[in-house]
Amino acid sequence: MDTYGELSVEAVRSEPDVWVSRIVIFERLTPDPKIIRDVALTRGLNIIWAEEAEDDDSTAEITGHSAGKTTLCRLIRYALGERTFGTKGTMELVRKAFPDGYVAAELHVCGQSWSIRRPFGSGRMSFIREQCCIEELLEERGRSVTQESYAREIGLETFLGEPESGGIARTGGPIQWAHILAWCTRDQETRYQNIHDWRSPRSEADTPSFRFPKSDPLAAMRTVLGLFLPDELKGEERLAELQRGKDRLTKDIDDRRREPQFRVNLYESQLRRSLQNLLPNEPDIDLLPFRSGDLFIEDLERLTTTTLKALERSLDINEQEHQTLQAQIDSLGVELRDQENALAELETLFALDAAAGQELDVGLSKNEEERNKIEQFKHRKCPFGDVLIRNCAHVQDRQRILQIAKLQDAHAIEQAEVRRGEERRKIAEWKVDLRKEMERIKKEQQDALERRKALVVHASAQRDSARDLERTRNGLVIWMQKRDGSGGYEELDLLRRKLDATEIEIAKVENELAKLLRQHDENRERLAAIFSWAVRSVLSFSGYDGRVSLENRELAFSITHGPAMSGEAVESLAVLLADIACLVYNMVSGRSHLPGFLMHDSPREADLGIKIYRSFLRFAASLQALLGGLESCSFQYVLTTTTPPPKELQTKEYVKLQLNASRPEGLLFRRNIAQARLDDLSSGGDPL
Numbered sequence: 001m002d003t004y005g006e007l008s009v010e011a012v013r014s015e016p017d018v019w020v021s022r023i024v025i026f027e028r029l030t031p032d033p034k035i036i037r038d039v040a041l042t043r044g045l046n047i048i049w050a051e052e053a054e055d056d057d058s059t060a061e062i063t064g065h066s067a068g069k070t071t072l073c074r075l076i077r078y079a080l081g082e083r084t085f086g087t088k089g090t091m092e093l094v095r096k097a098f099p100d101g102y103v104a105a106e107l108h109v110c111g112q113s114w115s116i117r118r119p120f121g122s123g124r125m126s127f128i129r130e131q132c133c134i135e136e137l138l139e140e141r142g143r144s145v146t147q148e149s150y151a152r153e154i155g156l157e158t159f160l161g162e163p164e165s166g167g168i169a170r171t172g173g174p175i176q177w178a179h180i181l182a183w184c185t186r187d188q189e190t191r192y193q194n195i196h197d198w199r200s201p202r203s204e205a206d207t208p209s210f211r212f213p214k215s216d217p218l219a220a221m222r223t224v225l226g227l228f229l230p231d232e233l234k235g236e237e238r239l240a241e242l243q244r245g246k247d248r249l250t251k252d253i254d255d256r257r258r259e260p261q262f263r264v265n266l267y268e269s270q271l272r273r274s275l276q277n278l279l280p281n282e283p284d285i286d287l288l289p290f291r292s293g294d295l296f297i298e299d300l301e302r303l304t305t306t307t308l309k310a311l312e313r314s315l316d317i318n319e320q321e322h323q324t325l326q327a328q329i330d331s332l333g334v335e336l337r338d339q340e341n342a343l344a345e346l347e348t349l350f351a352l353d354a355a356a357g358q359e360l361d362v363g364l365s366k367n368e369e370e371r372n373k374i375e376q377f378k379h380r381k382c383p384f385g386d387v388l389i390r391n392c393a394h395v396q397d398r399q400r401i402l403q404i405a406k407l408q409d410a411h412a413i414e415q416a417e418v419r420r421g422e423e424r425r426k427i428a429e430w431k432v433d434l435r436k437e438m439e440r441i442k443k444e445q446q447d448a449l450e451r452r453k454a455l456v457v458h459a460s461a462q463r464d465s466a467r468d469l470e471r472t473r474n475g476l477v478i479w480m481q482k483r484d485g486s487g488g489y490e491e492l493d494l495l496r497r498k499l500d501a502t503e504i505e506i507a508k509v510e511n512e513l514a515k516l517l518r519q520h521d522e523n524r525e526r527l528a529a530i531f532s533w534a535v536r537s538v539l540s541f542s543g544y545d546g547r548v549s550l551e552n553r554e555l556a557f558s559i560t561h562g563p564a565m566s567g568e569a570v571e572s573l574a575v576l577l578a579d580i581a582c583l584v585y586n587m588v589s590g591r592s593h594l595p596g597f598l599m600h601d602s603p604r605e606a607d608l609g610i611k612i613y614r615s616f617l618r619f620a621a622s623l624q625a626l627l628g629g630l631e632s633c634s635f636q637y638v639l640t641t642t643t644p645p646p647k648e649l650q651t652k653e654y655v656k657l658q659l660n661a662s663r664p665e666g667l668l669f670r671r672n673i674a675q676a677r678l679d680d681l682s683s684g685g686d687p688l
Contacts, residue, residue: 011587011627011634012588012589012590013586013587013596014634015043015108015111015634016043016108016595016597016634016635016636017109017594017595018080018107018108018109018110018156018595018596018597019041019043019107019108019595019596019597020080020105020106020107020108020638021041021106021107021108022038022039022105022106023037023039023072023075023076023079023103023104023105024037024038024039024104024105024134025037025038025075025101025103025668025669026101026102026103026117027098027100028098028100028101029102029117033138036098036101036668036669037657037669037670039072039656039657040656041638041656042656043624043633043634043635043636044621044624044630044636044637045620045621045624045637045639045649046636046637046638046639046654047617047640047641047649047656048069048072048073048638048639048641048655048657048659049641049642049644049645049650049655049657049658049659050067050069050640050641050642050659050661051067051642051658052643052644066661067659067660067661067666067667067668068659068661068667068668068669069602069641069642069659069668070602070640071085071086071090071094072640072657073599073601073638074086074090075103075120076105076638077181077185077205077599078103078118079105079107079118080107080151080156080185080597081181082205082206082207083205083206084205084206085103085120087202087203091120093673093674094120094669094673095120096673097669097671097673098120098669101120102117102118102120103117103118103120104117104118104134104137104138105117105134106133106134107154109154109155109156110155112155113130113131113132114128114154115128115129115132115133115136115142116128117134117137125146126144126147127141127143127144127145128143128145128154129141129142129143151177151178156177157176157177173210173211173216175220176208178207179198179207179208179210179217179220180220180224180594180595181207182198182199182205183198183217183220183221183224183579184579184595184597184599185598185599185601186198186199186575186579186599186600186601187199187200187202187203187205187601188203188602188605189202189203191572191605191607192572192575192576192600192603193571193575194571194575195221195556195574195575195578196213196214196217196218197213197217198217215554218556219554221555221582222550222555224592225523225527225582225585225586225589225592225593226523226589226590226591226592227523227550227555227591232513232516235509235516236513238509239506239509239510239513242502242505242506242509243506245502246499246502246503246506249498249499249502250499252495253495253496256491256495259479260479260482263475263479263482264476264479264480267472267475267476268300268476270472271290271304271472271473272286272300274465274468274469275300275303275304275307275469278311278465278469279303282303285300288300288303290476290480307469308469308470311465311466311469312466315459315462315463315466318455318458318459319459321455322452322455322456322459325451325452325455326452329448329452332441332445332448336438336442336445339434339437339438340438343435343438523589523591524548524550526585526588526589527548527581527582527585528546528547530581530584530588531546531547531548531577531578532546532547533546534584535559535574535577537615537619537622538573538577538612538616538619539559539573539615540615543561544559544560544561545559545560545561546558546559546560546577546581547560557575557577557581559573559574569608569609569612572603572607573608573616576603576616577616579598579600580598580619580620580637582594583635583637584623584635586635587634587635596634596635596636597636597638598635598636598637599637599638600638600639600640601640602640602642603616603639603641604641604642605642613643614645614646617639617641617645617649618646618649620637620639621654623635623637
């Protein structure tokens with residue numbers, strides 16, 4: 001049918017591929033379901049209106065913006081497969097208030113109806129069932145699905161079918177349902193600043209990101225709108241590869257062009273610095289040429305050669321001194337071992353002398369023990385002679401012998417002690433002398449080791465200096481040859497030939513892509529005509545128009561007023577109308593793969609003036625009338641607002657839910673869950 005008169009386009013879809021007909025918020029499901037909100041939605045325009053109080057009301061600044069309209073948008077996104085239904089703080093508040101809560105929805109995906117319920121309380125599994133209402137799902141329960149499989153199970157990941165190019169040409173990354181959902185349900189936090197920003201980090205939506213945050217979303221938009229051809233994708237990939245190659249070659253050539261002189265300067269500077277470190281008293285090193293051409297004039301090359309020879313001689317001397325020191329260290333080691341052996345022998349002699357003394361002491365001790373026993377038993381009778389032991393002739397003889405032995409022992413001990421004392425004194429003196437000599441040898445050995453260590457370090461530094469000096473001199477010679485052409489520089493010529501071939505190939509691919517782009521003219525012109533018509537419908541003032549371009553093969557929408565028009569309000573309106581234009585284009589293009597579902601959260605806050613905003617709402621409402629009413633409407637557009645819609649749109653046909661934060665009943669959850677949390681904290685509850 002002729003839908004828009006001047007556009008002369010035919011709708012190819014009778015309903016959106018994805019839309020939501022009902023969303024229900026449950027406080028609990030058991031023992032009996034308790035419903036908090038039951039919102040019926042339709043195709044066409046669906047307004048969620050959070051009323052603001054009068055300007056002189058003390059709550060005027062917050063009643064519209066704290067009623068729950070953004071949370072409702074997040075719950076709809078959650079029902080459509082998003083992993084979260086709010087920021088972490090919001091989800092924690094909801095779970096705290098409704099630990100057994102669920103959101104349920106009746107969805108339509110490619111003509112198939114589904115009822116789903118997803119937890120926002122303590123539950124983990126989602127439940128789905130085809131061809132039934134929410135009440136039947138609760139009664140029959142349906143089948144459980146995980147977060148990972150949810151979107152796939154209800155067909156959201158497969159409804160895209162096979163777009164002409166299934167991924168991003170520049171990166172090869174896939175286009176996922178989560179990307180399309182992000183485009184169709186932009187975050188309020190993005191402020192509708194540009195066409196390619198769909199999600200803000202502040203919303204914590206956990207949407208898969210793109211590698212290139214501008215070009216990749218724009219490429220995805222082109223792909224989903226069917227503004228790619230199969231050969232074009234291959235051409236884009238080839239062109240991207242060639243362009244990267246050209247960039248590398250250009251950089252390499254620039255580097256090579258600069259490199260000979262740069263390397264000469266670098267090596268010459270390093271050579272002068274090395275010579276100055278090695279020859280601190282040598283004058284004019286900074287002024288000497290590398291080669292003078294005059295045998296009688298000093299230059300860096302000859303000075304370097306002379307220095308290298310001097311370093312070689314110094315290293316030879318160091319080696320000889322090292323060998324001398326090593327021989328000295330070895331000799332001292334032998335001498336030290338001899339002294340240690342002599343000390344050990346003295347220690348052995350001292351031990352033997354002590355043992356002899358101990359042996360003498362033992363014999364004396366036995367004689368004394370025998371005398372003590374005779375004295376102890378002298379008053380007893382001898383068992384052999386029947387006389388007292390003291391009167392026994394044998395005992396008396398033994399006493400005389402022991403007495404003589406006692407005198408002899410005392411004399412022997414006295415003589416032994418004198419000899420032992422003299423021996424100990426001599427041994428002690430020898431030990432002191434030996435230890436002094438050993439300490440002297442050790443100190444001399446340690447001094448030799450330190451000198452050898454310093455010599456090794458110095459020799460190592462000299463070898464490093466010689467190697468660096470020779471490497472720097474040789475590098476300077478090589479790069480001077482390349483600079484002066486004496487050695488040739490084939491690398492640069494090869495790179496130039498490669499660059500020429502690459503530029504020819506790029507021109508060829510760009511010509512082929514230009515031919516393919518011309519095949520898009522009909523589709524691009526149709527999208528441009530729809531966008532132009534949308535701009536002129538909203539901005540009915542003279543001279544305003546809309547333009548769609550594929551400059552640099554990137555999709556762009558702009559509002560013009562004469563040559564151009566700019567400003568945040570205009571940019572925001574261009575984003576909103578671009579989304580609407582794509583929605584309409586999807587209805588009339590069989591190549592497009594948009595779901596036909598669009599949701600804008602508080603677009604008025606994107607700096608739109610009230611007059612333009614009301615005109616925008618009237619235009620959105622007119623679309624369903626142009627399509628012949630709700631039954632034949634092939635799109636669903638959900639819009640939240642705190643600004644009152646035009647009077648004629650303040651009806652049940654358009655306004656599906658009215659909220660007002662000035663009273664609990666007007667809140668989305670019919671209670672202030674944030675205040676409940678504050679009350680809980682004041683009564684001793686744990687903080688978030």
